[in-house]
Amino acid sequence: MSTPVIGVLALQGDVREHLVALAAADAQARPVRRPEELAEVDGLVIPGGESTTMSKLAIIFGLLEPLRERVRAGMPVYGTCAGMIMLADKILDGRDDQETVGGIDMIVRRNAFGRQNESFEAAVDFAGVEGGPVEGVFIRAPWVESVGGDVEVLASHDGHIVAVRQGNVLATSFHPELTGDHRVHELFVESVLRAGGASQR
Amino acid sequence: MSSTPTSTSANASTGTPETGTARVKRGMAEQLKGGVIMDVVTPEQAKIAEDAGAVAVMALERVPADIRKDGGVARMSDPDMIEGIIGAVSIPVMAKSRIGHFVEAQVLQALGVDYIDESEVLTPADEVNHSDKFAFTTPFVCGATNLGEALRRIAEGAAMIRSKGEAGTGNVVEAVRHLRQIKNEIGKLRALDNHELYAAAKELRAPYELVKEVAELGKLPVVLFSAGGVATPADAALMRQLGAEGVFVGSGIFKSGDPAKRAAAIVRATTFFDDPKVIADASRNLGEAMVGINCDTLPESERYASRGW
Numbered sequence: 001m002s003t004p005v006i007g008v009l010a011l012q013g014d015v016r017e018h019l020v021a022l023a024a025a026d027a028q029a030r031p032v033r034r035p036e037e038l039a040e041v042d043g044l045v046i047p048g049g050e051s052t053t054m055s056k057l058a059i060i061f062g063l064l065e066p067l068r069e070r071v072r073a074g075m076p077v078y079g080t081c082a083g084m085i086m087l088a089d090k091i092l093d094g095r096d097d098q099e100t101v102g103g104i105d106m107i108v109r110r111n112a113f114g115r116q117n118e119s120f121e122a123a124v125d126f127a128g129v130e131g132g133p134v135e136g137v138f139i140r141a142p143w144v145e146s147v148g149g150d151v152e153v154l155a156s157h158d159g160h161i162v163a164v165r166q167g168n169v170l171a172t173s174f175h176p177e178l179t180g181d182h183r184v185h186e187l188f189v190e191s192v193l194r195a196g197g198a199s200q201r
Numbered sequence: 202m203s204s205t206p207t208s209t210s211a212n213a214s215t216g217t218p219e220t221g222t223a224r225v226k227r228g229m230a231e232q233l234k235g236g237v238i239m240d241v242v243t244p245e246q247a248k249i250a251e252d253a254g255a256v257a258v259m260a261l262e263r264v265p266a267d268i269r270k271d272g273g274v275a276r277m278s279d280p281d282m283i284e285g286i287i288g289a290v291s292i293p294v295m296a297k298s299r300i301g302h303f304v305e306a307q308v309l310q311a312l313g314v315d316y317i318d319e320s321e322v323l324t325p326a327d328e329v330n331h332s333d334k335f336a337f338t339t340p341f342v343c344g345a346t347n348l349g350e351a352l353r354r355i356a357e358g359a360a361m362i363r364s365k366g367e368a369g370t371g372n373v374v375e376a377v378r379h380l381r382q383i384k385n386e387i388g389k390l391r392a393l394d395n396h397e398l399y400a401a402a403k404e405l406r407a408p409y410e411l412v413k414e415v416a417e418l419g420k421l422p423v424v425l426f427s428a429g430g431v432a433t434p435a436d437a438a439l440m441r442q443l444g445a446e447g448v449f450v451g452s453g454i455f456k457s458g459d460p461a462k463r464a465a466a467i468v469r470a471t472t473f474f475d476d477p478k479v480i481a482d483a484s485r486n487l488g489e490a491m492v493g494i495n496c497d498t499l500p501e502s503e504r505y506a507s508r509g510w
């Protein structure tokens with residue numbers, strides 16, 4: 001497989017920015033809103049957005065179970081901000097009825113870095129990304145409160161975990177898609193290639 | 202993109218966090234795309250909106266339809282009411298200041314709202330100047346009826362634009378007019394060569410640099426939502442098919458017969474705006490829509506869209 005097909009969950013959020021970043025990282029990127037569209041991709045990005053809205057729409061439109069199945073079957077997934085929340089096995093400060101896809105054995109605290117006035121930019125050292133720190137754009141961002149034994153911590157800010165990976169599932173509190181620096185997306189595209197792309201559909 | 206003059210401190214390359222940057226302000230609006238922002242006047246309504254899948258709520262004292270009915274001067278809401286709403290929901294909370302009333306905006310920032318709407322729905326406080334939005338950490342959304350107006354607001358620091366429509370009417374006609382106008386003028390800029398952009402900037406009464414950026418991008422440099430008159434799932438989907446990246450719904454939800462159901466239906470239709478079957482399902486059995494007003498019978502003094510310039 002030369003060019004992997006990577007979907008961006010397009011229920012709500014900064015979908016366009018991820019499509020652009022994935023294309024720049026040499027993937028064929030397309031929006032995914034339906035189960036049949038999910039079945040056609042080699043990997044998936046869950047974008048930034050409002051996690052409560054995304055979770056609700058995923059249930060209404062019958063995507064939550066298919067998403068869980070694909071993640072369990074080993075499909076590579078990358079979540080930013082709200083996407084990180086969606087990939088957490090457990091969340092804090094969410095709504096009582098908020099469902100996640102899960103996939104990473106971690107507890108994520110929603111809006112942990114504060115409201116919009118506390119949103120910030122900072123350079124982040126990212127394990128596995130070469131060429132210096134990445135620009136971290138944190139918007140009402142979550143952090144990872146704790147991780148299980150199989151989870152790699154890839155980056156921290158101010159003592160809080162902000163990037164993790166477990167198997168093929170990657171998550172960041174911040175938004176590389178807003179920066180024009182595509183190195184984290186390149187890292188993800190490589191993992192999709194390594195996972196074997198089309199063969200695991 | 203350069204950071205705004207309000208950046209609190211420091212240098213991102215040293216790892217020192219920097220708040221209130223253009224990227225953080227505009228980026229916040231990017232996260233709202235594809236979503237519905239709902240006007241609410243009580244914590245209970247805010248919860249209904251969140252339950253229905255709103256991406257944010259707009260806290261205000263009276264919905265536009267009631268502002269129209271009651272008349273008088275419409276101002277920023279009571280801080281207790283705004284704090285009550287902030288405490289009731291976990292999604293972002295926006296609130297409105299009067300045009301040019303930068304002290305109301307300062308109060309809203311101090312209360313910790315996530316976005317300030319410098320809004321023509323409230324009675325303008327300054328008939329010449331809008332607020333200097335670069336002076337704030339909290340980002341601003343502003344209304345526009347055409348491209349020049351949108352770019353003037355962005356030049357003042359707005360991090361998000363909404364087409365104005367005619368709030369509180371339940372009539373989508375002005376929302377369509379304003380969004381079409383903005384999109385149409387962007388399309389025209391695309392066709393101009395570099396020599397012509399200077400004259401175009403003069404005609405639009407907007408900074409040349411922004412005009413050039415729009416000509417290159419083929420879109421505004423900030424997120425563009427639609428507002429003012431959306432009352433049904435089909436209205437919301439129409440605005441999205443016309444190019445809005447999301448919608449504000451004001452009186453349309455809580456002035457209808459079954460707000461919870463209508464709110465959820467508008468959210469669904471906004472996500473699947475290009476799928477008539479989903480919109481049809483979302484449109485079933487919603488009860489009474491708000492009673493609309495025909496915009497051509499509105500006297501000029503009651504047209505909110507003509508406030509701001």
